[in-house]
Amino acid sequence: MAQSPLLETVAGGRDATADPAPVGAPPVIRTKGLTKRFAGGQLAVDGLDLTVPRGSVFGFLGPNGSGKTTTIRMLMGLIAPTSGVATVLGAPMPQSVGSVLPRVGALIEGPALYGFLSGRDNLVRYDAADPTSDPRTRASRVAQALDRVGLSAAAGKKARAYSLGMKQRLGLASALLQPRELLVLDEPTNGLDPQGMREIRALVRAVAAEGTTVFLSSHLLDEIEQVCTHAAVMSKGRLVVQGTVAELAARAQGRLVVRTPDTAEAAAVLAGHRVTDLRIAEGRVDGELAAADGAPEGSAAAGAAGGWDEERLPRLCAALVEAGVRVRGFGVERGTLEDAFVALTGEGFDVAG
């Protein structure tokens, strides 16, 4: 994916599989100074300026307690902000809940399901409670939504017999009973096994490919990288950064890892080749490929994301071998969310739970 400028406000980072939104299309979500202080004095969201481009799959990333759910609840008009403004689909929230929410599919804090009803009957009941839905098309829309999430075969089963992944998919089906301009999902893969996660992600991609903007919260960088075009990172109620995922990922990747019994020698060689932030552990040295070694300043090589070009890794490996380091493993390890977060904030990322 091409690099795009940080803090961009129009859909520029969308991948080639979907139509880009028109440049300059008004954002689907915009907040200015959005703040929530709870009655107990807890400042959950602090001066948030968020811009979600139309057509994006927007990842809202941050550790537990960073204010993601509180933000989503304000966006959906479930709670009022203490100060600041939020507009969703061009209208102020919470003042416009009546006109905005019918255009939004939302899955917040897990689906509310009746265990004694079948999956199908849960959707029928949910749809019947929506004053904007057409009862004449209900049965076909329910069937379509079940098909969409792969639950047609299990539609007659009681929801309490569903696995967590099936419940989550049923929740998504409820958000997809009508065409939506915006889908808001709070930690949609939380608690799912890898297969369940893959299914939800595939569904998110499919919905996005049809032109629905998707806003999803997560504490998993992997997830954001796999499905999102844009992301914002939250920490302690504040926005740390927002932009395209390509930009965010570039900050998180690029740690060189060398596995060797000769750690001190390896570290010395790497230090001589401008590998920085070296960390030595048992049988392993890793470091930041922050600046290209010997590449002229401003050259393509020096400017490559993460500071390394294609030739740099073979060069580093050869230098290690020439210095007599017994190289047992050599490569660039993808950064974790923690690396990204630490790089962005200088703080640790405490993912509880």
Ligand SMILES: Nc1ncnc2c1ncn2[C@@H]1O[C@H](COP(=O)(O)OP(=O)(O)OP(=O)(O)O)[C@@H](O)[C@H]1O
């Ligand atoms: N109703 C409430 N009253 C008081 N404090 C609250 C309330 N809801 C949330 N908080 C606090 O606000 C902060 C942000 O919580 P929030 O749930 O928005 O974070 P989050 O990023 O969604 O985390 P999680 O992934 O755990 O839901 C936390 O410190 C939380 O304890």
